[in-house]
Amino acid sequence: MEKITAIIGTSTTSKIHANDNDGDKLAFSLSGQPAWASISIDGLLTVSPSEKDIGDYQFKVIVSDGFVAKEAVVSISVELPSIPESDNEAPVVEDLPELELITNQVESVQVEAFDKESDELQFSLSGHPEWISIDQKGVITFKPKTDNVGSHTYLVLVSDGVNITQKPMAVDVALGMTPVDPDLINNAPVIEAVPEISLVTGRNGFYKVKASDKNGDVLTYSLSGQPSWVSISPTGQLNFKPQTQHEGQHQFTVLVSDGSLTAKQVVRTKVALAMTPVEPGLVNHAPTVSEIPQINLVTGKPGQHQVIASDKNGDALTYTLEGQPEWATITQSGSLSFSPKTTDEGTYTFNVLVSDGSLTTTRVVTTKVALAMTPVEPGLINNAPEVEVLPELKLVTGKASQQQVVAFDKNGDALTFTLEGHPDWISIDKSGLLSFKPATEHEGVHTFKVLVSDGSLTTIRNVTVDVALAMTPVDPDLVNNIPEIASIPVIQLVAGRTGEYQVVATDKNGDALTYALEGQPSWVAMDATGLMSFAPQTEDEGKYTFNVLVSDGSLTAKSEVNLNVALAMTPVDPDLINHAPVWEVVKLPTAVVGDEYHFQIKATDQDGDEISYSIQNAPSWLSIDSKTGWIDGLVTEESLGDVELEVSASDDGLSALQSVVLSTEGKLLQTDIFGTFDATFETPMTLPQAGVVYGNVESETKLEVPVAYRFHDVTFAYQEGAWYLVNNTPMPVAELSVSYDGAEHLALFQLDKEVQPYSKAKLTLTDESLTGLKYVNLKNMFDLKAILGANPNPCTDKTKKCFGSPRLGPERDTFDRFLGYTYEIFNRVSFLELTEDFFERECDTYSECKGYTEANPNGLPYARRTYLLAGQPGHRLKLESMRNIYIAEGTAKGSSPDLSFMNSPGDGWASIWEEYVDVNHGAYRALPMNTLFHETMHAHGFSHASGWTYGLSEILKRQYVPTLGFDVHQIPSLTSADMLVDYDIIGKGLIRLTLQSKTERTDVSNMKFRFSSSSELDVTVKHLNVEGKNTIDVQFNGTPKTPVHLQVWDQDSTYLTTLRFDYLTLAPPLVYNIRGTRYLVLSPDSLDKNADGWGVRNLCANQGPNTVLGIRLDYGAVYDYLYANNRLSELPFKSYLTKDSPKKYHIYEMYFGEEELTNSHFSMYEKLGENRGVICAQFGV
Known part of the structure; x- marks a missing residue:
C-alpha cells in the first residue's frame, strides 16, 4: 500500500481496496492503530491526528470474508500543514542535548530559539511523557519517578504563529543511589558554569573547562552533540577551529566522568565571520546620542545646539536630519544651526540621525520659535553656559x-x-x-x-x-x-x-x-x-x-x-545678633590602617554659644564627639587614599562648614633581621592570580636518553615558525612558571597534555605573538646534576666487583623514579616541616646533630643547615648499579656542598645492588628507594651519625612517601611552585619581590618568608600591608659574604618557592666583549676579605665555562678598550687598573703568575685593602 500523508488538524480518508475471488462479502478492521485512526466495515480509513501526533506510524488492516483473513501494513506520515510561500522564516532552534536524569530529582533545560523577524515564539511538546512539561519561556521541566526508568524520545515544537520548527529530544532516566554509608556514596563531578564563547571564523579558540570531584576521582572529559571542528583534550581544554561555513550559534554538551557518574554542562558558542565584529571589540555598537532638550528660538535670530554623540567602537560618525524645516541644518560635527524667519513662528519636531556607517541612532528634536517683537521670557532667549x-x-x-x-x-x-x-x-x-x-x-x-x-x-x-x-x-x-x-x-x-x-x-x-x-x-x-x-x-x-x-x-x-x-x-x-562659629585651621593628620586614630577639631563662637560638632561623608570606622570635637576610631582600608570630609560647627542657630581631606595610608610592616642565621618574616597579603599562557601539544618526538641531567633541563625553542618544548628530564611536564618578552611578571604555562620524559614536543600557543619564552625554575631544592652514564658494557669477569651505569629500560627507570620522587619531596612544605620535627625530637640520638647543636647554640639550626646541604642545587651525583660481587647492599662516598660559597655544590657517587633494583617491577617500592636515599645522603657527605642515612630515610619509606597519594607506577610530574616570585634590584642591595599565586586565592594569605645563611643575617624586610599590595622590599645591609637562602610559602601551599641571593645577585660584574673575549670586571664586594690567590682563581672559574683569572695582558686589554672609548669613568673602583707607561700595566705591584697563587704567599686583602678587584676572562664566546 502507498504511504498515506495526514495533516494535523484535518481529517483524511482513504479507501482500502480488496476483492474476493468467491464474491464473498468482505469486512475490514484494524490492529495496532493509534486512537485517531478508524476504519468502516466497508474499508473507508479515516485519520484525524492532532499537533501532538506528528510523526510516522504503521499498523495493520485486516480483511476477512468470514472464513479467511488477510493482513496488510498501512504507513501514515503525520505532518504539519503546508504554508503558502511567504517571506516569513521559521524559528531557529538549537539542537537539544541528550540528558541523563535521576529518578526523584527535578531538572530543567532551556530551549534556545530565536526568530529572525522577532515574532513572538510559542513552545509545546509532542509525544512526551506526562512528567515532562514546557512553559511559554521555553523551559522544559523533568520530574521522573521510579517507574519512569528507561529511554524516552519526544519532539519540541517552536512556532512563530506561521511556521513551526521541531527538534527531537531524548532523555535517559536512571535510578538514584540510596546513600547507605559515606564510603559507598560516589559523588558526581562538578563542572563550573561555562559562559557563551564568542569565536571568529578562521581563528582557533581555546577554553579550559574547570571540573572537580568530591571523591578525588580521576576525571575524563568528552563531548556530545559537538560540531566536527570542536574537540576536548584529556585535561578539559576545549579546542575550536571554526571555518566560514560554521557561522552562527552552536550548542553541545561537555561530559565529565569519574568512571562511574557523569556530569554534563551545556556549552553555547557564537561564531561570527572574520570580517564581522564580535565582542568585545568585534561587535559593532550603535552610536550613543544624548537626549536633546527643547530648543527655544526667536525669529530673525540664528541659534545653535551641539548634538552630543559617541561610539563605543570609536567609529567615525555622520549626522543627518529627517523631517526638519528648511531653516534647520546640521554639520558633520553634529552642530545644529537654526535661521527662523517671522513666518516660522510655532513649534516644530524633527529627527537627528547619527550613524557609524552601519547602525543608526535617532533622537527627536523639538524647537519652539517665538516672534522677535513678542515680549519673551528669558527662557526664549536662552544663552548656552560659558565654561572656562x-x-x-x-x-x-x-x-x-x-x-x-x-x-x-x-x-x-x-x-x-x-x-x-x-x-x-x-x-x-x-x-x-x-x-x-x-x-x-x-x-x-x-x-x-x-x-x-x-x-x-x-x-x-x-x-x-x-x-x-x-x-x-x-x-x-x-x-x-x-x-x-x-x-x-x-x-x-x-x-x-x-x-x-x-x-x-x-x-x-x-x-x-x-x-x-x-x-x-x-x-x-x-x-x-x-x-x-x-x-x-x-x-x-x-x-x-x-x-x-x-x-x-x-x-x-x-x-x-x-x-x-x-x-x-x-x-x-x-x-x-548671632555670629556663626569660626573654625580654627583644620588639618587632619594622616591615618594608618590598623592604628587607633585620635584628633580634636576646634571652633570658637564670638557669642559664647555652646558649639555642636558633626561630620559628613565619614568612613564607617570614624566617629565624632558632638560636644568636644574629638574624632576617634580604629582605621580600616575603607578610607585608603584621600577622602574629602565636611565638618560642621553649629551654635544651634548658625553653622560653619569646613571641607577637609582625610589621608589614609597602609601600615608599613618592617622587620630588621640581624644577629641571627635563620629567621622568618610573616605578613598577610592578598595575592593576584598569575596570568596563564596556554599551549597545545601537536606532536612529540622521543629524544636519546641523556647521560646526565638536571631537573631544570626544560627549554623552549622557536624553530621554523613554530614553538617547541624540549624536556630533557625524567619527569613529564604539563605546567611551568615562565617569562617572556614584554611580560611584567612571571606567568604560568599550561599544556593540554603532558610532554613525556626525554622528548621534544611541537606546540601551538593560544597567543601566537609571544617571543622570548623561557622556563624559570622556582623549585630549586635537590636540583642536582644526576650522572647515570650510557648503557654499560656487560661485566665479563664474574670474580670481581663491577659497578656500571644503570641499563636503559626498567633499571634506568628505577633510578629516574627515585630521583624524581626525591626532587618532588625536597620542594614540599610538608617535607621541610617533617625534617625539622624529626631533628627536634631525635637530635640527641645522632651524634653529629648533638655535637653541632652544642657547639653552635646560636648558629644555623642543624635541621635547617643539613636540609640546605642535602638540597643544594648543582650537586654532582653519579648513580651506579653494583653487579657480580657485592661488598654491601649499597655503597657511596661524597662531599657536602659549602654553604658559605654557593658555587661549590659538592659531588659524590652512590650505588645499590643490582637485585634491589628489580628490573621487572615498574612502581615505587620502599626497598630500592630507601636504600638509594640512604646512599645518596652518603654521597652528600652525611655519615650514619647524621640522622639522614639512618633515621630520616626510614620515616620517608614507612610514613611520608606513602601518604602523598602518588600514582606509584608513575614518576611525579614536573609542576610549578605555588608562589610565582620574581624580583628586581631597585637600589644598592635593595630587592623588590613581586608575588603571584598559581591558583585563585579568595582568602588573605599568611605569607612566610624564611631567610637562612651560614653567616649572620643583616636584612631589613618591609611590606605595606594594604589589600592588593603584593610586593615585599628586602634591603641587604651590606653585600652578603655567604649565600642567603629565601623560601616563600603560605598556609595553603604544597610547594616551596626557593630563591638564593649572594654577591653575584647584588653586585653583578661589568661585562665587556673585546676581540672575541668576554671580560668580567668583578665588584670588590664579590671578594672575601681573606681570599687568597687560589680563592681568587676559583672565583673566576665559577663565573662560567672557559673562564679564568685575567693576566696582565687581559688587564691591559680592558684598560686600552676603556681608555680608547673614553669610558674609564664608568668603573666605580678605580684601583683595578693603573698605568705608568704605555706598555706596562700593573695592579698595585701585584702580578698573577701561576707560581704566586699559594696560600702562604700573600692575601688579597693585605695587598689591596678595600680597593681589591679582579678581572676574569672568558674565551670562546
Whole structure:
C-alpha cells in the first residue's frame, strides 16, 4: 500500500481496496492503530491526528470474508500543514542535548530559539511523557519517578504563529543511589558554569573547562552533540577551529566522568565571520546620542545646539536630519544651526540621525520659535553656559586630586554638570568639582568630556589628564596640589556701610595664587591679595551666596561665601545678633590602617554659644564627639587614599562648614633581621592570580636518553615558525612558571597534555605573538646534576666487583623514579616541616646533630643547615648499579656542598645492588628507594651519625612517601611552585619581590618568608600591608659574604618557592666583549676579605665555562678598550687598573703568575685593602 500523508488538524480518508475471488462479502478492521485512526466495515480509513501526533506510524488492516483473513501494513506520515510561500522564516532552534536524569530529582533545560523577524515564539511538546512539561519561556521541566526508568524520545515544537520548527529530544532516566554509608556514596563531578564563547571564523579558540570531584576521582572529559571542528583534550581544554561555513550559534554538551557518574554542562558558542565584529571589540555598537532638550528660538535670530554623540567602537560618525524645516541644518560635527524667519513662528519636531556607517541612532528634536517683537521670557532667549577652558591635569597614582570646573550662565539658570567618556575613578559633583582617584593600573593619558547644561543648552569642554606612577621620580608638575581655602564664616553687613574680609588660602607647592569671584553682587569686589570689599546699599538688604575661586595656575579651589545685609535703621542689639562659629585651621593628620586614630577639631563662637560638632561623608570606622570635637576610631582600608570630609560647627542657630581631606595610608610592616642565621618574616597579603599562557601539544618526538641531567633541563625553542618544548628530564611536564618578552611578571604555562620524559614536543600557543619564552625554575631544592652514564658494557669477569651505569629500560627507570620522587619531596612544605620535627625530637640520638647543636647554640639550626646541604642545587651525583660481587647492599662516598660559597655544590657517587633494583617491577617500592636515599645522603657527605642515612630515610619509606597519594607506577610530574616570585634590584642591595599565586586565592594569605645563611643575617624586610599590595622590599645591609637562602610559602601551599641571593645577585660584574673575549670586571664586594690567590682563581672559574683569572695582558686589554672609548669613568673602583707607561700595566705591584697563587704567599686583602678587584676572562664566546 502507498504511504498515506495526514495533516494535523484535518481529517483524511482513504479507501482500502480488496476483492474476493468467491464474491464473498468482505469486512475490514484494524490492529495496532493509534486512537485517531478508524476504519468502516466497508474499508473507508479515516485519520484525524492532532499537533501532538506528528510523526510516522504503521499498523495493520485486516480483511476477512468470514472464513479467511488477510493482513496488510498501512504507513501514515503525520505532518504539519503546508504554508503558502511567504517571506516569513521559521524559528531557529538549537539542537537539544541528550540528558541523563535521576529518578526523584527535578531538572530543567532551556530551549534556545530565536526568530529572525522577532515574532513572538510559542513552545509545546509532542509525544512526551506526562512528567515532562514546557512553559511559554521555553523551559522544559523533568520530574521522573521510579517507574519512569528507561529511554524516552519526544519532539519540541517552536512556532512563530506561521511556521513551526521541531527538534527531537531524548532523555535517559536512571535510578538514584540510596546513600547507605559515606564510603559507598560516589559523588558526581562538578563542572563550573561555562559562559557563551564568542569565536571568529578562521581563528582557533581555546577554553579550559574547570571540573572537580568530591571523591578525588580521576576525571575524563568528552563531548556530545559537538560540531566536527570542536574537540576536548584529556585535561578539559576545549579546542575550536571554526571555518566560514560554521557561522552562527552552536550548542553541545561537555561530559565529565569519574568512571562511574557523569556530569554534563551545556556549552553555547557564537561564531561570527572574520570580517564581522564580535565582542568585545568585534561587535559593532550603535552610536550613543544624548537626549536633546527643547530648543527655544526667536525669529530673525540664528541659534545653535551641539548634538552630543559617541561610539563605543570609536567609529567615525555622520549626522543627518529627517523631517526638519528648511531653516534647520546640521554639520558633520553634529552642530545644529537654526535661521527662523517671522513666518516660522510655532513649534516644530524633527529627527537627528547619527550613524557609524552601519547602525543608526535617532533622537527627536523639538524647537519652539517665538516672534522677535513678542515680549519673551528669558527662557526664549536662552544663552548656552560659558565654561572656562580646562588645562591638562597632571596626576599621580594613589593620590586623590580635585579640579573646579568654572562655569556661569548669563540667564542665571541653574547649571548641571555631567561627564562623558570618563574612567570610573573620575567623578564630578553638582557644583562642578572634579574628583580624581587614580590607581596604579590607570597610568597613562586619559581624555573625557565635561558637559555643562542650563536645562536647555549644553556646553562641552574636553579634559585631558596625565597619570604618572607614584614610584616614578616626577617633576613638581606631576604632584601639583590644589590650593586650600580656609573656611569663610557667614559675613554680616549693614546697608550703607562698607566692609572687608580677607580670604586666607595656602598652596602646598608654594605656587603663586590668584583670586577671583563667581556669581557675586555688583557691590562686592576682590583684590589680588584675596581681600574682599563690600559696599551694600539700602536696596541690597537680604541674603546672598557666591563663590571665591583660588587658582595656582593649574588647579582651582572653590569656597562658598554667605552674606547677610541688614538695614542700617534696624536697631541692633548685641543679644539679637548671632555670629556663626569660626573654625580654627583644620588639618587632619594622616591615618594608618590598623592604628587607633585620635584628633580634636576646634571652633570658637564670638557669642559664647555652646558649639555642636558633626561630620559628613565619614568612613564607617570614624566617629565624632558632638560636644568636644574629638574624632576617634580604629582605621580600616575603607578610607585608603584621600577622602574629602565636611565638618560642621553649629551654635544651634548658625553653622560653619569646613571641607577637609582625610589621608589614609597602609601600615608599613618592617622587620630588621640581624644577629641571627635563620629567621622568618610573616605578613598577610592578598595575592593576584598569575596570568596563564596556554599551549597545545601537536606532536612529540622521543629524544636519546641523556647521560646526565638536571631537573631544570626544560627549554623552549622557536624553530621554523613554530614553538617547541624540549624536556630533557625524567619527569613529564604539563605546567611551568615562565617569562617572556614584554611580560611584567612571571606567568604560568599550561599544556593540554603532558610532554613525556626525554622528548621534544611541537606546540601551538593560544597567543601566537609571544617571543622570548623561557622556563624559570622556582623549585630549586635537590636540583642536582644526576650522572647515570650510557648503557654499560656487560661485566665479563664474574670474580670481581663491577659497578656500571644503570641499563636503559626498567633499571634506568628505577633510578629516574627515585630521583624524581626525591626532587618532588625536597620542594614540599610538608617535607621541610617533617625534617625539622624529626631533628627536634631525635637530635640527641645522632651524634653529629648533638655535637653541632652544642657547639653552635646560636648558629644555623642543624635541621635547617643539613636540609640546605642535602638540597643544594648543582650537586654532582653519579648513580651506579653494583653487579657480580657485592661488598654491601649499597655503597657511596661524597662531599657536602659549602654553604658559605654557593658555587661549590659538592659531588659524590652512590650505588645499590643490582637485585634491589628489580628490573621487572615498574612502581615505587620502599626497598630500592630507601636504600638509594640512604646512599645518596652518603654521597652528600652525611655519615650514619647524621640522622639522614639512618633515621630520616626510614620515616620517608614507612610514613611520608606513602601518604602523598602518588600514582606509584608513575614518576611525579614536573609542576610549578605555588608562589610565582620574581624580583628586581631597585637600589644598592635593595630587592623588590613581586608575588603571584598559581591558583585563585579568595582568602588573605599568611605569607612566610624564611631567610637562612651560614653567616649572620643583616636584612631589613618591609611590606605595606594594604589589600592588593603584593610586593615585599628586602634591603641587604651590606653585600652578603655567604649565600642567603629565601623560601616563600603560605598556609595553603604544597610547594616551596626557593630563591638564593649572594654577591653575584647584588653586585653583578661589568661585562665587556673585546676581540672575541668576554671580560668580567668583578665588584670588590664579590671578594672575601681573606681570599687568597687560589680563592681568587676559583672565583673566576665559577663565573662560567672557559673562564679564568685575567693576566696582565687581559688587564691591559680592558684598560686600552676603556681608555680608547673614553669610558674609564664608568668603573666605580678605580684601583683595578693603573698605568705608568704605555706598555706596562700593573695592579698595585701585584702580578698573577701561576707560581704566586699559594696560600702562604700573600692575601688579597693585605695587598689591596678595600680597593681589591679582579678581572676574569672568558674565551670562546
